[in-house]
Amino acid sequence: MMRKLFVIGIGAGNPEHVTIQAIKALNEVDVFFVMDKGADKTDLVRIRQDICARYIEDDDYRFVEVKDPARDPAAPTYRTGVDVWHRQRADILQRAITDELGEDQTGGFLVWGDPSLYDSTLRVIALMQTNGIVAFEYEVIPGITSVQALAAAHRIALNHIGGPIHITTGRQLRDAPSPDADNIVVMLDGAGAFKAVDPTDITIHWGAYLGTDKELLVSGPLHEAAAEIERLRSEARARHGWIMDTYLLRRRET
Numbered sequence: 720m721m722r723k724l725f726v727i728g729i730g731a732g733n734p735e736h737v738t739i740q741a742i743k744a745l746n747e748v749d750v751f752f753v754m755d756k757g758a759d760k761t762d763l764v765r766i767r768q769d770i771c772a773r774y775i776e777d778d779d780y781r782f783v784e785v786k787d788p789a790r791d792p793a794a795p796t797y798r799t800g801v802d803v804w805h806r807q808r809a810d811i812l813q814r815a816i817t818d819e820l821g822e823d824q825t826g827g828f829l830v831w832g833d834p835s836l837y838d839s840t841l842r843v844i845a846l847m848q849t850n851g852i853v854a855f856e857y858e859v860i861p862g863i864t865s866v867q868a869l870a871a872a873h874r875i876a877l878n879h880i881g882g883p884i885h886i887t888t889g890r891q892l893r894d895a896p897s898p899d900a901d902n903i904v905v906m907l908d909g910a911g912a913f914k915a916v917d918p919t920d921i922t923i924h925w926g927a928y929l930g931t932d933k934e935l936l937v938s939g940p941l942h943e944a945a946a947e948i949e950r951l952r953s954e955a956r957a958r959h960g961w962i963m964d965t966y967l968l969r970r971r972e973t
């Protein structure tokens with residue numbers, strides 16, 4: 720008998736993003752491990768609990784909250800800070816799995832969107848497996864990403880015909896605001912990095928809280944839409960305490 724873990728993509732906010740494959744996996748899980756991200760993210764914990772209540776047929780599962788270690792903002796580089804943080808997460812999770820999951824039981828991680836995109840769960844699990852302190856097998860169930868939710872909400876394809884798509888973060892865009900790409904999807908942007916981009920010939924398709932009842936959408940030429948997006952972002956952040964937004968910057972097709 721070996722412990723089994725499911726890493727389950729749950730979609731980006733709409734419970735109907737959850738796939739049938741994910742529902743089957745949810746129903747096999749005995750213990751869900753949840754990283755506690757503090758009070759302002761309680762909506763996200765609630766959405767996860769709603770998904771379980773909605774799709775799991777029995778009530779023989781439980782949630783175990785795992786305290787998320789704080790990332791050290793004083794680390795010499797962003798990368799070193801993240802590496803240390805992943806190791807700490809692996810240590811804490813190893814302990815939680817050993818203590819809370821029987822050897823013949825199944826654990827679950829509910830990952831926002833899809834685990835392949837800007838999420839540390841798979842790295843942390845790979846670290847745990849390398850450490851070899853607790854033995855387990857694991858399987859990944861894909862989910863709808865916020866990028867797909869954005870494209871669907873705006874009814875657009877992400878690429879120009881036969882062209883590439885560049886997916887990046889607000890931090891990267893701020894550091895290099897003129898990447899050599901015609902279609903750039905930006906995630907994890909706390910500070911409105913689109914303001915640093917030269918708006919000539921650029922259209923923005925922006926979405927916040929995609930798939931939820933708080934969803935906000937704006938699209939238009941960057942030089943016109945930027946101020947409106949800024950206003951909506953700060954209003955929404957003040958009203959809800961948190962914001963998650965994603966956008967596509969698109970250069971006019973020539």
Ligand SMILES: C[S@@+](CC[C@H](N)C(=O)[O-])C[C@H]1O[C@@H](n2cnc3c(N)ncnc32)[C@H](O)[C@@H]1O
Binds near residue numbers: 831836866906
């Ligand atoms: C840590 S990343 C996780 C991405 C996730 N794994 C995915 O597949 O979408 C979080 C970022 O995803 C984007 N995001 C996630 N859910 C979103 C939503 N419902 N609406 C808009 N952006 C979202 C935001 O850019 C946010 O900063």
